[in-house]
Amino acid sequence: MSFITNLRRAVLGDLPDFAADPIGFVERHGIGADVPVALRLGPKPAFLISHPAGFQRVLVENRDAYGKGAEQARLRPLFGEGMVTASGPRWDAARQAAKAAFSQSRLNHGLELALCVLAQEAAGLAQTSGSEIDLHGLMGRLTMRMVIAALFHERLEDAAAADAIYRAGCVAHRHLSLSMWRLVDLDMYLPTREGRAFRGAIAEMERQIAGFAQAPKGFLAALHPLVAEYGPAVMRDEAITALVAGFETTATAGCWLAYALARRPDLAAWLRQEVEENLPADGELRPGLLRDLPRTRAMVQEVLRLYPSAWWFARTALADDVVSGVAIPKGASILLCPWALHRRPDQWADPLELKPARFLEGPQPDKFAYVPFGAGPRACIGAQLATAELTALAAMLVTTFDIEALSGPLAAQVPEGGITLGAPRAGMKVRLSVREPLRKVA
Template identity: 30%
Template sequence: MRSDSPVHVPLVTRPMGVLASLGAARRNVLSIIPELATRQPMVSGRTGKRWHMVMDPDALRRVLLEEIENYPKSLVTKNLLKPAIGESLFIAEGAHWRWQRRAAAPAFSHRNVMNLAPIMSAAATRSAERIAAAGPRAVDVAADMVRTTFDVIADVTFSGDGSFDADAVHNAIDAYIAEAGKISLFDILGFPDWVPRPGRIMSGAALRQMKSIADEAVEARRARGPEGVPDLLDLLLAGEDPETKRSMNTAELCDNLLTFIVAGHETTALTLAWSLYLCAFDPDVQDRARAEAQSVLQGRAATGEDVANLPFIRQIADEALRLYPPAAMVSRTARKADTLCGREVRAGDTVILPIYALHRHHQLWDDPDAFRPDRFADRKAIRRYTYLPFGDGPRVCIGASFAMQEAVIVLATLLSRFRFTPVAGRDPEPVMILTLRPEGGVWLQAEPATRPE
C-alpha cells in the first residue's frame, strides 16, 4: 500500500478578511477552512458575522441530535438552494420537515431499494461497455460516473417514462448550480432573501425549465398510474404521513423529486469517481478489490444481492467518502444562545460543520490524509460523529442506503473488468462549490483485466 497521500485541499494558515474569504470561497469553499480545524475541537472567528467551525464529536452530536431544533440549516444554505428545491426535505424545518420525512421514508426501505437494484446493474453494464469501447484512450471516469448515476436516478424516478426529458433536467440542474451555486457576498453578510442575487437572476430560465419539466412529469404520472415494479415517483405519490395522513401535493412532489435527482446522482457519481481515482492511485488496493469482485461476480454485473459479499469494495467507497465527502461543509444558524466545547455561541451565529476537516482530523484519525480502506473493516470501531458523509441524527440522508448500494454495484462491476491506471500530469483537484468535485475530471487508462481460471 502506498505511503504517500492522494490529492487534498491546501487549508488556510492565516486569517482572511471578508473580501479575501469571498474570493477564496467562490473558487473553492474548502479553501476557507483553517488548517487549525484539523487539530482543534472548535475554531471561531468573524467574517461579516460570527462563526464557529465544530469538529468535536460530542459538540457535533449536540448540534445534529440533542439540540437539533436550535440549529436549523443556515441562511446561506437556504438562500442558495431554496429557489431550486423549495421547502423540500433538504431545507424544511420542524413539523413541515417531519411530516415529509415520514411520508417519504417508505420509498427508501430496504425492500424498495433492492427492487431498484437491477436498474443499477444495467447502468453499470452500460458504463463498462462505454469504457471498453474507448479502447486504449484515457477516459474521464468522473464524467462517465455522472452519466451512469443520472441514468439510474432518471430510471428509478420515472421508469424511463417518455413524459420526462432527462437530458433537459440534467442540463438545467448544471446551469443552475454553475450560476447560482457560488456563494454570494450578500449571503455571507446575512442580507435578507428578498435582496436580489446576481447569480440567481442569471439562472432563472434554467430554473423555470427544470421545475416545468418535473411538474409535467408528476401530473402525467398521476393520470397514468403505476405500471410494473413501483418506481420512486409511484412510491412518493402513494406516500402518506401515518400521523397526519397528509400526502404531498404536486409542488411538494416536484421539489422533493428535484432534490432526490440532484442529490441522488451527484453524490453517488462523486463517490464513484473518487473511488476509482483512489484505486488507480494505489494498485495494491485495486488488485485486492478486483480479486474480491471477480470471485463473487464470475464475469457478470454486480447485483443487489452481491453487495453483502463485497465488503472490501464497500470499504473503498467508505474511505473515498471520508477523504472526499460530497457535502464537505455544511452550516447551521443558532436560534438561541448555547455552549459548545465550553465556548459561547450566540443567537444568530453561524455554526459550520466542516466535514472535510472532521474526516482528516489528527486527533480522530490515524494518518488522516492517507488512503486506507481497512479503517472500515470494523465499522463498530469508528466513533460516532467522527464520520459524517451522510450527516447523522434525525436528518441523516434518507437515500444513504440507496447511494451505497449503487456505489458498490457500479464499482464492483468496473473493477472486475478493468485495470485502471492514472494518466501522468492529470491529477484531479478537489474543489467544492456545492459539492466536492474533482476539478479537471478523473482521467484514467482502462485495460481489460485478466480473470482467474
C-alpha cells in the same frame, strides 16, 4: 492594508478568503481545532465546526437549537419545500413517506434497475476501450441514470432525455455552487444569462418529473399520503430534492473512487479478488451480492472519508448555545465540515493515506468522527442507496477494466469545493481498457 481592503473585509469578513480557496480555508482553520472557530461570512457571525463533540452537540444533543435557516434560502427556488429545505411537520411527513420508499423491498427493486443501467453503461464504455475519459462527466451521466432508476424505477433509455436531465442537473448544481457565497443572488431577480439558464434547468427537471409522475413508481408512489395532505406541488419538490441531492453527491464520490482505484492497482486487485470470488456464474451484479463485499464497501467508506461529497453543510442557531465551551449566539451560521473532521490526526492514523482496511480492522472511529452522510434525525435518507451504488460501481470497474490514471498523483488533486466537493477544476482523466469478456447486459 488599503481603505478598500479594510472596507471589503468589514463588509464581507472571511468570505473572499473562503471563496478564493474553500478547501485550503477549512484546512487552515478547521483541522485540529477542538472548539468552534469563529468566522465572519458576510454580516453574520459564523462558526466552523470540525471536531466530533461539535458535530454531536449540533446534530444530536441540542439539535432543536439549530435549524435549516438562511443557508437554505438559496436552495428554495430549486428544492421548494422538499426534504432538504423543509422543517417542522412538513419535513416530518416527507421523512416518513421517504422511509417507506427506502424500505428494503422497494429499494431492492430500484437497485436492480440501477444495476441494469450500470451494466448497460459498462458495455457502452467497453466499446470505446482504451480512450481517454474525463471522470466527472462520465460519473455525472452514469449516476444521474442510476439515481433515476433507483428512485423512480425508470431506466431512461432515451439518450436525448437522459442527456437533457443530466445537463439540467449540472446547470442547477453549478448555479448553487456559484451563488452560495454571494450576499445576494441577483440572478434570481435580474434577467441575467446565468439566471435564465438556472430557471431553464429547473423547468427541464420539472418537465421530466411530471412525465414520471403520470404513472408514479418507487419513491414517487410512496409520496401519495404527502400529496393528499399538502397538494400536488409535493411531488415536484420531493422528486427534484432527491434527484439533485442524490446525483452530484454520488457522481463526485464515483470520480474519487475511480481515480483512487486507478492510482492504487494494489487496492484494485484486492477488491477484484473479493468480487470475483463472490460473483455468480452468470457474472451479474445483484443487490444481495453487494452486502457480501466487505473490502469493496470499506474502499467506498475510505473514499468518502478522504473525499466526502458533502464536505460541508450548514445550520443556523435558533437559540443561544454553548458548544465545547464556546458561546454560539442565536442567529449565527454554523458550518459543519466533514472534510476537516475526517482528516484529524487525533482521530485517524495516517489521516492522509488511503487505507480502506482501517474500516475492517482495529478500533472503529468515534461515531461523530466519521459523518459522510451527516448524523441525527436529518442524516442522509439516501445513504444506503448511495453506498450500494458506489459498491456496485467499484465492483464493475475492477472486474471489467484496467484503469490508468492520467492526471497525476491522487494527493495532488484538489477538488473544486462548491456546494458539493466536486472534482478538480482541470478534471480527472483516466484510460479505461477492457480486462475480460463483458458481463451480460440486462
